[in-house]
Amino acid sequence: QQTIKIGSILSITGPASFLGEPEDKTLRMYVDKINSAGGVGGKKIELVIYDDGGDANKARTFATRLIEDDKVVAMVGGSTTGTTMAMIPVFEEAQVPLISLGGAIEIIEPVRKYVFKTPHTDKMACEKIFENLKQRNLTKIAMISGTEGFSTSMRAQCTKVAPNYGIQIITEETYGPRDSDMTAQLTKIKNTAGIQAVVNAGFGQGPAIVTRNYAQLGMTATPLYQSHGVASKSFIELAGPAAEGVRLPAAALLVGDKLPDSDPQKKVVVDYKKTYEDTTKQPVSTFGGHAYDGLFILVEAMKRANSTDPKKLRDEIEKTKGFVGTGGVVNMSPTDHLGLDLSAFRTLEIKGGDWSLLAPGT
Amino acid sequence: MTILAASNIGISFGGVKAIDGVSFAVDAGQILSIIGPNGAGKTTLFNVVSGLYETDQGRVELVGEDVTGLAPDMLAARGLSRTFQNLQIFQRMTAAENVMVGRHLRETCNLFADLFRLPSVTRQNRATREAALALLDGVGLRGSADQLAGSLPYGACKRLEIARALAAEPRVLLLDEPAAGCNAVETEEIDQLVRRVAAKGIAVVLVEHDMKLVMKISDRILVLEGGRPLTEGTPREVRDNPAVLEAYLGKHRAGEAARA
Amino acid sequence: MAEFFQFLMSGLTVGAVYALVALGFTLVYNASDVINFAQGEFVMLGGMVTVFVAAAGVPLPLAALIAVVAAVAVGLLLYWLAIEPARGASAVTLIIITIGASILLRGAAQILFDKQFHKLPSFSGDAPVNLFGAAVQPQSFWVLGGTAVIVLLLYAFLERTLLGKAVLATAANRLAARLVGINTATVMALAFGGSAAIGAIAGILITPITLTSYDVGTLLALKGFAAAMLGGMGNPLGAVAGGLLLGLLEAFGAGYISSTYKDAFAFIVILVVLFAMPRGLFGRRVVERV
Amino acid sequence: MPAWFGHRSVTLIVLAAIVVVLPLLFPSSYYFRVASLVWVSAFAAIGLNILMGQAGQVSLGHAGFFGIGAYAVAIGPAHLGLPSWGALLIGAVISAASAWLVGRPVLRLKGHYLAIATLGLGVLVALVITTESRWTGGPDGMAVAKLSLFGWRASGSSTWYWISGSVLVVGTWIALNLGETPTGRAFRALHDSEIAARVAGIDVARFKLQAFVIAAVYASLAGSMLAMMNGFINPDQAGFLHSIELVTMVVLGGLGSVVGSIVGAAVLITLPQVLTVFQEYEHVLLGLIIIVSMIFMRDGIVPTASKWLARRVRA
Amino acid sequence: MLEVSNLHSAYGRIEVLKGVSLEVRTGEVVALIGSNGAGKTTLLRALSGVQPITGGEIRFFGTRIDRLSPHRRVERGVTQSPEGRQVFGPLSVEDNLRLGAYMRRDGEIESDRERVFAMFPVLREKRHLVAGGLSGGQQQMLAIGRALMGKPKLLLLDEPSLGLSPILVDQILAAIVALKASGITVLLVEQNATAALEIADRGYVLETGRIASTGAASVLLSDPKVKAAYLGAD
């Protein structure tokens, strides 16, 4: 009996472990499920996972290892944009598909033949936030962002798309990934005249501290937007009551139970959430969901191709249409290796210590 | 010819004058001893003269040139070498290598030649090692040439320092208690060694508490007390000076010094 | 003006965090001349153990106590299993051992606990206190107060007790220390246990502000180390001065210059200070006679 | 001929032989990749060892120079239209020049104070690289053009294996050369006693600076090689943790031992690859291995092993 | 009081003490002489427990102490003024002395310190200064004073006169005689062999790790072989 080898290089430890860990758990969980249900086309999936610790150079080495030694047919992974970017040359050269779980748009723009991704781009997050701001007639904003890859990239995208929404970024501040107090930066924002809203691009514990300092400085009258980088329950827990009223763009997964039954994603996200939380006893995050999407886009493509030849897989992945994942409904094309549109994002507001789905137009 | 002349040297630490108004001069081939009670400032004087401490006052001349305040390596290049009361050997190098370092100023040292180990470097190395071995022979350490200096007994280290200082072919040599830690027989060897050095025309300044040695080999003796000069003169004059007797020699020792 | 005070208080808060970590370095350094790179992990243990024990239903003060005990146990184990067997090795070797220990402890923590961030409730609520127009978290006062208490105790211990002198003597000259009858192994164990306790207490005090996770140690250790050197290694008062100064530099740098380059600003000042005062602000002048 | 000459060339020949023979044992080009990483890291470590092991000056910011070299070959071709090899040389020159400039004041510091100052310099370099994203691509890094020489483009793991392997042999040769020369002796002398070295006529500041510049150039070249080999570079390679990793390689292998640096690099590069089978226990084991080896081989792997061998041979 | 039998010690593979046996009786001053590298320092270190031994026994008042750690030996009354002074450089003179009495819990520490100050008045003058700044001879005084602060029963002195001015050498030698009178036993290593033997009761000659000869001090002083090797032509 032959097996199908799928590779995955994730940042299970290190500064991006909050991405890699749920991704790792999700992949293992669902590959077990698939295998116990008979595998794909009668073959079992063999998952080869390496932990790059967030180190791009290590990721690059593991990429070679997956291709050369393990001879995988495809790869789901690269938890971050940084590690993904380092691995892309290897997969392009070997002509093996890579479905990245990294956030930035530069992974799929320009389109590379063998590179796909599942998470919404940072550009979309900016657009979603600005869309909401525009609806509220808030046009003068301040940005505060982390200095790691995710936040820097999102900040750049926001700056780029802001004019499209008539948004003016009046002032920008940054904080280091492990900073423990952002009151200095927030004070400057507070004392800048005319700020109508504040947008925070960041992940990790930083946004929680920003949110707390924001409340501490009594700035809550000005709306605060977080990014999809905080889309896990632990953000609400860490930020505590200070998180009340914070808005953010996020995937449907966070509010699965609150979706109307008519929503096409409802079943998928509710199932995934239940499976994940039952198995791991930890609250679900959208990050694990990206891995779920990546895995099943690949598996579906495999079924359609009825082959495990990497090149055929690639072609089929590119043809993915109407795939309902945790991140949204995916429709890929030769010019779009993500296949999500803005509707995949929901705008959430934190209310009573929980996510709530914002009614359209508010 | 006067090789080294220091005039009116003074230095203080934390407001306390460690030495004040000390002068001396030493000629080629001469042995000048500096003696005095513990803490009189002998070592400090050496430290000033060899450029380790910056002076507050005074002037140092080396072969007629004003070298006050010059860095130790510049002084070394002008012919001043010294040994240390508190051993300063290169622990992780062999005895031979210690002496080879001493020949630094006699070697051409070119980074690129060294990096690429040009033949000239190899040639020079061989010559330096020969010279080092000869010097070790002179202090009776030939047998320990390839032993790590850190594992040598105390007395051997003292002699190693002398060999290293001589390796630079100095014009003036400052010796800080070379015979400390040597028994009478070994001190006798130091005695011979210092005489040989002086005979080559090197000016020697000697700090030493072994009065037998000092009285025997010194041409002149400078006595310090409390950082100030007490007296200066020939061994006989110094030995008979009652102030020296009281401050430094003590009664019993005076007899011993007299016997020398 | 309110802005100035806000920066000031922000700087003091962050600075007190650094100061607490820097204090942890002091004891081990004073006993052995070794920078214990696992010091940050003690801080992490203090926070994480408290979080997890408290989550198991133990009242917070007791959980904190357990955390300190646990950290001390780890500190002693580190000494007995890794430092003592390498007795006599060079300081660099010992430092690499502490780096190994820090990797190990981080790895163990990620298995034993998890990789999530955690918080502890602030000791006296979250309602900000208004000080000259600056809004200050009440926890900042706990951190500042804790720093003050620890530095005074440590200073008194090192300067006023015989055991404290024995610690200094052990670092100054191990051989001589043994010859006068100091049990250097016990002194070292004490230093490691003590600095683990300081680290753990730091971790407990700062977690309500900084949050914690299995890998908070690395950066805290880095900043704490910088603070300790800025103040002058080995001097507890210097550690605190260095920590507060570093925090203030960052806050004022972020506030008045550029938040992106605030770390650069801080390190440039450290470099300039060291060029002018090669032993930090309050470092002991070493006199070595030749 | 003195004994050390034979020793030096024997080391070189053995190293060259290993570089040549190793590929025969490689089942796939993944092994070429890992081996090239070892060679590149070893090259950087050898340079750092000249500074730390011979001259006795720590640097906790050496990855900064590694980063300068890496970003030179990234930025040069991408933004300035320079050929890669030219950018590599310019990177080395910039590294040397900045080492020379900052070295004077920094190297006056001693011990842990020197450590924190170099650490600070490394942090500054990493910070600039992370922040000036217009040039460097920011925290996510940037692509690096392939090395091309006279129309031939270097790509693929095995090509880089041979390039890095040959460069390592040359680097080793130079480092071995240095030991028994006036410069090498001056380094070791000022390591043991600055005062005695100065009194022996050694311009201590100048020699410290030389060691610093040499080490910086080694690191810079290693950084350039890694960047071109990966086709990609990000600021982590210039960061604090990478500096620590380099220092660990040097000490683990053996301070002052050129071969030690190669062994130290080999251990620290291959261990994480081997330990992946232990999954989440990887870090615990890595830490444990570092601790245990330093306890039982406190002078480093190679010096301890050669002492042990010498004893066996004599017995 | 002290019996050493067949003591062996080595640095790595190099054996330095090759079966040393000696004896020191209560109230005696015993001189140990030998040339550079004979192993005198190694022997004293082994007695204090800071140099591992590879064979042999050390008995102190009849009980074996060779397995005791250094601080236990200090507790029993063996203190040492080591070769090379080894003062605590960054600590003050006063702290150095106080640490000399580290194992003591009695109330006479103050008065003992006064005794040391009386013996070496410079130390009183410099009591608040760091020991590292003292001159060589002053550090030597401090090392001896520190050893005395331990209230020893057996005092091990490794070249106590090293670097001291002639007056002080006389004083030290006189002090040793006085110590003996006050009941302290002294094992004295000295390069100044004549002076050492003049005040000692007995002496041992150590040659490359072995005891070459022993006897009453006066006998050794007039032994031609000893004279030729250690006392020099007079």
Ligand SMILES: Nc1ncnc2c1ncn2[C@@H]1O[C@H](COP(=O)(O)OP(=O)(O)OP(=O)(O)O)[C@@H](O)[C@H]1O
């Ligand atoms: N760097 C220093 N810091 C503080 N005090 C110093 C320093 N150097 C010297 N002194 C003081 O200066 C005085 C002279 O010391 P020095 O070492 O020159 O004496 P010396 O004559 O060599 O004595 P000895 O015969 O004991 O070696 C001493 O009292 C010493 O404490």
Ligand SMILES: Nc1ncnc2c1ncn2[C@@H]1O[C@H](COP(=O)(O)OP(=O)(O)OP(=O)(O)O)[C@@H](O)[C@H]1O
């Ligand atoms: N750390 C060490 N490593 C290796 N060998 C050593 C070490 N210390 C001393 N030795 C060797 O042990 C032997 C005895 O040394 P020791 O210091 O005991 O002699 P000593 O009689 O005290 O000499 P000195 O009169 O010079 O003080 C010497 O041959 C010396 O080379």
Ligand SMILES: [Mg+2]
């Ligand atoms: Mg002196």
Ligand SMILES: [Mg+2]
């Ligand atoms: Mg001795």
